Amino acid sequence: MEARPAPLHRSGASLSISRFHSCLFRSAMKLIRHFLPPAFLLAAFLITLAALPLAHSHQTSQQSARPEKQAAPSARPRARLVLQQSAPQAKAIKAPQAKAKAQKAPQGKAKQRPRRSATVGPAIGGNKATPVDRIKAAPGFQVELIYSVPGEDQGSWVNLCVDDRGRLIVSDQFGGLYRITPPAAGATLTHDDVEPVPAQIRAANGMVWSNGALYIGVNDYEQKIDSGLYRVSDSNGDDKLDKVELLHKVQSRSDHGVHAVVPTPDGEAFYLITGNNTTPPDIEVNSPVRLVWGEDHLLPSMPDGRGHNRGVLAPGGIIYRVTPDGSKFEAIASGFRNIFDAAVNRDGELFTYDADMEYDFNTPWYRPTRICHVTGGAEFGWRNGAGKRPVFYADNLPGILDIGPGSPTGMTFGYGAKFPAKYQNALYALDWSWGKLYAVHLKPDGASYSATKEEFVTGAPLPITDAIIHPGDGAMYFTIGGRRVQSGLYRVTYVGDESTAPAETTPSKSSARETRRALETLQGGQGTQEKPGAVDKAWGHLADSDRFIRWAARTALEHQPVASWSERALTDANPATRAEALLALARVTGICPQHRKDDSPPVDQQMGRRLTEALAEIDLDKLNEQQRQTVYRTVQIVLNRFGRPDQQFSEALVAQLDPRLPSSSPDSNWLLVETLAWLESPNVAAEAMELLRAAPAQEEQMQYARSLRMLKSGWTPALRNEYFEWFLTAANYRGGASFERFIEFIRNDAVATLSEDEKQAMAELLARKPERTSALEHLGKIFDGRESTKWTLDELSTAARAADGLRARDFHSGQKMFAAAGCYACHRFGNQGGMTGPDLTSAGRRYSAHDLLDQIVNPSKVINDQFSAVRVVVDGQIHTGVVVNLNGDSMTLNTDLADPNQRVNIDRKEIERMEVSKVSPMPEGLLNRMKQAEILDLIAYVLSGGDEANEMFR
Helix, strand or coil: CCCCCCCCCCCCEEEEEHHHHHHCCHHHHCCCCCCCCHHHHHHHHCCECCCCCCCCCCCCCCCCCCHHHCCCCCCCCCCCCCCCCCCCCCCECCCCCCCEEEEECCCCCCCCCCCCCCCCCCCCCCCCCCCHHHEEECCCEEEEEEEEECHHHHCCEEEEEECCCCCEEEEECCCCEEEECCCCCCCCCCHHHCEECCCCCCCEEEEEEECCEEEEEECCCCCCCCCEEEEEECCCCCCCCCEEEEEEECCECCCCCEEEEEECCCCCCEEEEECCCECCCCCCCCCCCCCCCCCCCCCCCCCCCCCCCCCCCCCCEEEEEECCCCCCEEEEEEEECCCCCEEECCCCCEEEEECCCHHHCCCCCCCCEEEEEECCCEECCCCCHHHCCCCCCCCCCCCCEEEECCCEEEEEECCCCCCCHHHHCCEEEEECCCCEEEEEEEEEECCEEEEEEEEEEEECCCCEEEEEECCCCCCEEEEECCCCCCEEEEEEEECCCCCCCCCCCCCCCCHHHHHHHHHHCCCCCCCCCCCCCHHHHHHCCCCCCCHHHHHHHHHHHHCCCHHHCHHHHHHCCCHHHHHHHHHHHHHHHCCCHHHCCCCCCCCCHHHHHHHHHHHHCCCHHHCCHHHHHHHHHHHHHHHHHHCCCCHHHHHHHHHHHHHHCCCCCHHHHHHHHHHHHHCCCCCHHHHHHHHHHHCCCHHHHHHHHHHHCCCCCCCCHHHHHHHHHHHHHHCCCCCCCCHHHHHHHHHHHHHHCCCHHHHHHCHHHHHCCCCCCCHHHHHHHHCCCCCCCCCCHHHHHHHHHCCCCCCCCCHHHHHHHHHHCCHHHCCCECCECCCCCCCCCCHHHCCCHHHHHHHHHCCCCCCCHHHCCEEEEECCEEEEEEEEEEECCEEEEECCCCCCCCEEEEEHHHEEEEEECCCCCCCCCCCCCCCHHHHHHHHHHHHCCCCCCCHHHC
């Protein structure tokens, strides 16, 4: 279950509105960090009713259900009027006139409605799980609610498995286990059908039945029992699970801990799935993961602005291969944030679904939830705060499918289901916070896979926790629950006309996959003993075009004794091979400073010099862009682990890298600006400011600003002024809960580089307060002075279809219009933008120009279910947004398209009505201030996928 830490509080100050004084809860007042000016109160009252889902399961606060009472969630409340960019049909809740003042939080008891215990709460109505008429399934499928769990005595269910007699075993997140015989088709369960399991165990977050026993991953962050791997069995043959054995204790903090237990393909062991708040146990020397991980930030790391996981270092979450007796732990892969489950396909390949960090929304280091193909020795790059590795870093692997904001829970393949073949072969991935059960369709792609997704089952609210395919009836069973919310057990069956005959079970064949697997057999040993022929076998694949093969080759090399290959790495004549080999050599001979211990060997300065020299000698002209990025990243790791080289080698690196800036690749620019700034290159200030000036999206701008924050050389007064003026602009950017603090951290570091004379010369600029505007106001300023034109679909579609309509378009104008219209706020495009609307990167493969224009001009004509909002009526007031958190009786809606922090907490017992909104969160009239030529440039830009070489720009 995806954990969301409690917010940091500062007590003492609170906000009081006389008319509502009796309804303010003392705990809600602790959320307000500063006294709020009246302008902010007005902004808080203007809660627009059409919004887009911007966040997922988040921390719980005790804010009031009514928006006008909601405390500001951000760390630094803004004195601004938020004119939300929302559909014009939406109504706003009008705030009554009231005066406000700051005062001590009230100590007496406020009058309030009688309240049921917060330990349990219904999804809708009293003790009733979400009804099936609020749940949508793929065509031909039927969902049955077979049991609504009485939370007061059976808890909130988070895990499912099937025993050897076909009975379901379910677990309460904070309680014990229950056993159920599935009812006949069309039948439901009663309370008496749910049999408590006598075993004295609790907090099961993962279960599998194997060899006559139940193996359990326990994650009890309430610490009533030890977390770790358990075995539960029948001690005397009476069909009662009563014997509990702790096989291996695993230290765990929060619910980013010990999770699923999954059988390995050979059936001889288990994969144990753990999140990033577990402490690695003693790891076997033959583990595929070489234990040389590091933070490897070249510039000082920025921890999370709200304090989340400060001090938690690599390796992050790990998947282990564990023997059935729990005695041996091999690390298979690392670098996850919070994985809850995993699944193995017929090819014997492992997949998992990793969590994002919602505080990072709209920062360059935000990484959406994603499906990961877990190969031997893989690293997926989670690091705390702003240190998360982007997918283009050579020292981590990418996911194979980005899902978006969410809270990953269960996973299973559809094998054995009485479904059409497509769905038998699907990988099912569950999202707790958005109420989505995705069917992920995999396709072999080289040594790995590509993937697409579809929404298989969705509902609101539907806090879905786990799913299994029952081997007896071929149905899917899934649970909702977790965090003590109302739980339910559901069954999914196919009732359509397609055949449900068993699908082909032969594993797919791939020569690239077999090559990767052969290389993975060379892993293990941690550099203590060379496997025969391993170096030569690995060497031939270091420059392979397949990223997963390159990874397997490099990690195989890392496991061989370094003396057997270090000279070869330093002198290899093939620049691509040398780059990968030097990355391996830097990792195994250097220690990241944050991971050095008292008994660590001293820094090998001689090896550092040799690595630097070998890197500086590489002819970058002989490499493609991806290979050059490997060189750039390896330079960073060498500089981090071995320290600043002497002047001769520093100048050699600058001479090698500086001519490469700027690059046509933003990813290369990221690496180059950061490295050249660390090296104090005299040209990087001017070059990077030019890039920042031209960057269309706030993520790219923020990355350049972050990279320049420690630079002292090469600034002119004009460049310095422009740099600090950017922070006034950035004050209007929106992001996750830590976004403003990250901007503050960047600025503070930059100010610290100024001399006293520079501070005095810039005193007026440094003291200037930003003028904050809404997204719509910002859009108006860009097109200031223009008249509005209400464009029709026919006009624009006709213009696009003309012979020259989408020919010789202006790429940079289209890019500018995309940013000016606020598209990046909600839509992912390439590696930038939000995740609250559909990803537009591949829009050209889905839409014609006419269809895309129709979506923009008529946004409410067809609303994608994944991004639709719900309308909730409480006390006659309407709140519209997406459900982003459930906890006990509390339901949290995100209500602002442009700001993930705009939320309202609702007591679910007080909900009078809830329905899906028919109004799109995307506003109408986005094109009305643009000229026709600009609109066509915009359409060409989107349909091209941002490719300037596309024929539409010729």
